[in-house]
Amino acid sequence: MRVAVLGTGIMGQGVARSLHREGHEVTAWNRTRERAEPLAADGITVVDTAEEAVAEADVVLLVLFDGDAVLEVLDAAAQAGPASAVWVQASTIGLEATSRVVARADELGVDLIEAMMLGTKKPAADGKLVMLAAGPTALVERVAPVLDAMGAKTVTAGDRVGAGTALKLAANAWIASVTAATAQSIALAEGLGLDPQLFLDAISGGQSDTPYAHVKGASMIAGDYPAQFALDGLRKDIDLMRAAAPGASLDPTLLDALAEVFAAASERGHGGDDIAAVRAGFTAS
Template sequence: MRVTVLGTGAMGAGVAGSLLREGHDVTVWNRSAQRAQPLGEQGATVATSPADAVASAQVVLLTLFDIDAVLEVLGQAADAAPESAIWVQSSTIGLEGTERVVRVAAEHGITLVEAMMLGTKGPAEQGKLTMLAAGPEEFVDRVRPVLEAISVKIVVAGDAVGAGTALKLAANAWIASITAATAQSLTLTSALGLDPDLFLQAIDGSASDSQYAHTKGAAMIADRFDPQFALDGLRKDIGLMVDAANESGVSTTLLDALVAVYGQASAAGHGGDDIAAVVTGFRPQGAAD
């Protein structure tokens, strides 16, 4: 299929690469053009504007950072794509942001579904994401070849755009929580005079075990924070979770704690690092990062 990827950050670039590997005809655009150039070397067409990028697309993927970027790009490209194109909103923009995109899509006669990406840079590059899709069944089915090329699993959250976003916020709340909990336990183990790896050994194979704890825990112990999921990106998502919780009447007690500890790690200069750097927010004052 002719697929356009608007936004080639860590996730968008990985997705575009996976689509190319699976034989799709891929066009890419990114605000910082140099970030899209490596995809051109892999066989993608690198467009100079969002409008040019969507001109012949069958499927348009929006893989941008936030609602402001999504609305800006929609404004530039909405009327340039074929009427038959299906737009797939894959940016984490929260419930209110998604409602705004739905309204803009309707104003421009755009066929819109969503497919939120659950995973990080590595799975995006490997075509091993979990996609959280939502929208009319007919249109979700039409973009399945694209979603299957970048994922190992597709979960259909509902037939209305917004259901995928709701599920993504809940899933990312789990990711934020388990990462911070791993950091807390490792730091406490170390502060009490033990090798922090003993914590990972203790949970290994137990009912409370998690492969994610081992993956992120190993990075925390080694102080290795090469970004797979940037900490400031998750901070942005946690803010969207807080908004959703407040709107639905759910307590934000745990989310507020996550805001604080991820914020502390960001303030210490780790905003561009992997979310494993949240461990720096738990370390005793004066401890080296």
């Protein structure tokens, strides 16, 4: 299929390469062209405008930072693409912005689904994401080859665009919680005079174990945080969860605490580092 990838940050670059590797004809655009240019070496077409990218697309994949960016690109490029194209909103933008995007897509006559990407840099590059899809069944089925190229599996959250976003917020709440909890335990072990590896050894193989704790815990112990999922990106998502909490009748106490500890790590210079750098948020200053 001919796929336009709009937005080539960490995730956009990874999925563009996965789509190309699986035989799709990929055209990529990024507001700052230099961030998309490395894709040209892989045989992916890089263009200057979103309008050029979507001109012949069967599928348009939106991998942007926030709702305002999605709306801006939708307004700029919707009329430049074929009427038959399916637009796939894959950006984590929250419930309120998703509602605005759905309304605007309806006004523009755009066929829209969403496919949230659960995973980080390496799964995106390897085509091993978990795709959280939602929207009209026929449209989701039409883009199945694209979703299959991006992910190891697709979970369909519902036939209404917005259900995938809700599931992504729930999943990222778990990621934020388990990452912060791992950091807290490592910080506590270190603070009490122990080798923090002992914490990971203690949970290994038990009912409380999770591979994620070992991946992020190893990074925390090494103090090395190459970005797989940027800390400030997860902070944005936590804010979206907090915004959704009243409508979900959810007490935001834990979300508020997560926001505070991730903010502390960001203020200590780790906003662009991997989320494992939340370890710095547990260091008394």
